[in-house]
Amino acid sequence: MLAIARALMSRPKLLLLDEPSLGLAPTIVGEIFSIIQTLHTTGVTILLVEQNATLALHHADRGYVLEAGQLTLSGNAADLLNDDRVKQAYLG
Amino acid sequence: MTNPPLLEIIGLSVNYGGIQALQAIDLAVGAGEVVTLIGANGAGKTTTLRAISRIVTARTGRIVYHGQNITRRRAHEVVKLGIAHSPEGRRILSRLTVLDNLELGAYTRRDRSASKQTLSSSFSPFRDWQSDVLNWQGR
Numbered sequence: 001m002l003a004i005a006r007a008l009m010s011r012p013k014l015l016l017l018d019e020p021s022l023g024l025a026p027t028i029v030g031e032i033f034s035i036i037q038t039l040h041t042t043g044v045t046i047l048l049v050e051q052n053a054t055l056a057l058h059h060a061d062r063g064y065v066l067e068a069g070q071l072t073l074s075g076n077a078a079d080l081l082n083d084d085r086v087k088q089a090y091l092g
Numbered sequence: 093m094t095n096p097p098l099l100e101i102i103g104l105s106v107n108y109g110g111i112q113a114l115q116a117i118d119l120a121v122g123a124g125e126v127v128t129l130i131g132a133n134g135a136g137k138t139t140t141l142r143a144i145s146r147i148v149t150a151r152t153g154r155i156v157y158h159g160q161n162i163t164r165r166r167a168h169e170v171v172k173l174g175i176a177h178s179p180e181g182r183r184i185l186s187r188l189t190v191l192d193n194l195e196l197g198a199y200t201r202r203d204r205s206a207s208k209q210t211l212s213s214s215f216s217p218f219r220d221w222q223s224d225v226l227n228w229q230g231r
Contacts, residue, residue: 002193003182008214009197012176014098014121014157016141019180040126045098047121047144048128049137049180056128066131066140069115077128090130 018049053090057081098123104153106139113139145177146170171200
């Protein structure tokens with residue numbers, strides 16, 4: 001949370017978030033994602049990198065899938081959540 | 093994407109030594125959007141963010157933010173233009189106080205007087221412990 005708040009101190013228009021949920025307890029992860037939602041409603045644009053693809057896609061408008069340095073898929077988050085390739089590879 | 097892109101990446105490649113971390117990726121983020129980048133470890137997600145905030149240098153390709161080419165800008169200039177990076181592993185400076193860490197986030201800003209206001213607005217998403225932290229200001 002401090003890391004996100006520190007980033008907000010420059011009053012950014014675009015916030016790059018790298019694995020904000022990594023290593024955190026599930027309740028804190030929930031809080032982090034509700035903060036992301038709040039930031040979104042205040043108009044901050046967010047590019048979110050996440051290991052937890054399900055969680056990320058549930059909170060994003062769109063998504064991109066990277067494989068070995070190349071973009072292999074992109075689309076609306078809802079479509080990616082239902083994409084068989086994404087399901088198989090990232091959603092367990 | 094319905095909004096005009098705030099950030100546009102065109103044909104971005106990044107190398108680490110002989111290893112190609114990113115191979116000609118194209119990506120766009122519209123103003124006000126939340127866009128996620130997913131993929132396995134080592135797929136290049138972090139490298140993409142590091143290229144945008146100019147911690148690593150693009151081998152080829154362009155990064156355009158707000159209509160400006162920032163591919164060769166320096167990292168602090170990118171922060172000034174309005175891009176902030178919350179890095180992997182969070183990189184909190186643990187020998188510094190919470191407040192010092194926050195003030196570092198405002199390092200590129202000239203309007204020091206406004207930072208106090210930002211301090212409270214940066215914390216507004218974290219209502220539950222905002223007052224606790226701001227009370228530590230006495231140090």
